[in-house]
Amino acid sequence: MGNLILRNFLRFVFIFLLQVLVLFNLVLDYPVLNKINIIIYPLIILLLPMRIVNSLTLVLGFILGVLVDMFYNTPGIHAAATVLTAYIRPYVLNWIEPRGGYSVESSPTMNQYGSRWFITYAAIILLVHLFVLFSIQAFTFVYIADILLKTVMSFIASMVFILVYMYLFNPRE
């Protein structure tokens, strides 16, 4: 139990620092490609253990979002998107429940439920997160084409980073 909390805490710190210090400054300076925002911090919410209380997920999502906002100079924007991500997590988990169901003691990882299941899970949540993030950032749907372009480009790039992380560390819990 203590081990589980410690692991999640360390993951929180590690992915957060990776996001705000390294990925924040990573920009491809070409037309169109410069729309890419590499966003991997939702992975922290994705990998929280199965039996976590939903309201705790929300609070963690809020804290994470506010911390990211501090570095991105965007008060509230990342927080709003991350809270939503945390809120839809249990619904997405329900929706894509594998045939054998989940074991309460597990965490939703590649190691536990296979890579196909995990990619579906991560893809749904990341797509929602990015779309909401860029929509709130623009604060209007006038730029819907731009928002969609940004979402798709950033989704592909971020997904690559998330999968590299998962294959590299292959967390069990």
Next chain:
Amino acid sequence: MHNLFQFFARFGTTILFIILEIICFVLIVQYNSGQKEVFLNSSSFYSGLLMEKYSDATRFYRLSGVADSIAKDNARLRAELRFATIDASFRHDTVIDTIYRQRYSFISAQVVGNSVNQIDNYITINKGSAMKVKPGMGVINDAGLVGIVRQTSANYATVASMLSSQTRISAAIKRNGFFGSLVWNSNSSEYMHLTDIPKHADIVKGDSVITSGYSSTFPKGIFIGRVESIGYESGSSFYDLKVKLSTDFNNLSYVYVVLDKTKPQLDSLANAIIR
């Protein structure tokens, strides 16, 4: 009472969700309405410190670029000094020059955080109110314009980059003095658009664009970039000029904050008129 507990057990998460989202949107809207004191930003002590530590750690890899830019800057300064070096023997001791009084001074700062692909980009620098950096001051580097100071803490400042949807900087064509507003349309970190220049102005590709000096933020005549292509705003009598910026925003290391000694006077005049 029992019903109340049941209600919270069923909808507690959703209620918490709504409350947290409301807090988020209050933050977003407050910030957009130009709230002066927002504590959640990169000039705050902890995030500034963390960014600076990371920047220090990776500075080694950027050193060659930094050395080049400093060398270029030194060369420029040396060129300006040539009278001083040749005519040193003619220097008088107490000349109080009443015609050319110092108007601008510069504070050098190191960039510790930077972005170019957001809608509004910000740069964090490691000089703050302790070094007399105040919101509203211009920031330049050896190549051109960088941005305007937005917020300061004691040791750090957040600079609104030129690459921001809110940027409007008064800029002029060097050759003939026509001036307009420089804006950014969030497409590329290399280009900005110069608008509001009337169509009867004679503009050719490659014209130098400089600061107009009509505000106290930037000194007059700082090089911004060159006209890359000439377009027209549809249905209006103004040009839409694409300007290639001389500042490389992807590679900012050292910048100068512009301190204008006449700013209080200019501001009080402007305020008197508004009132």
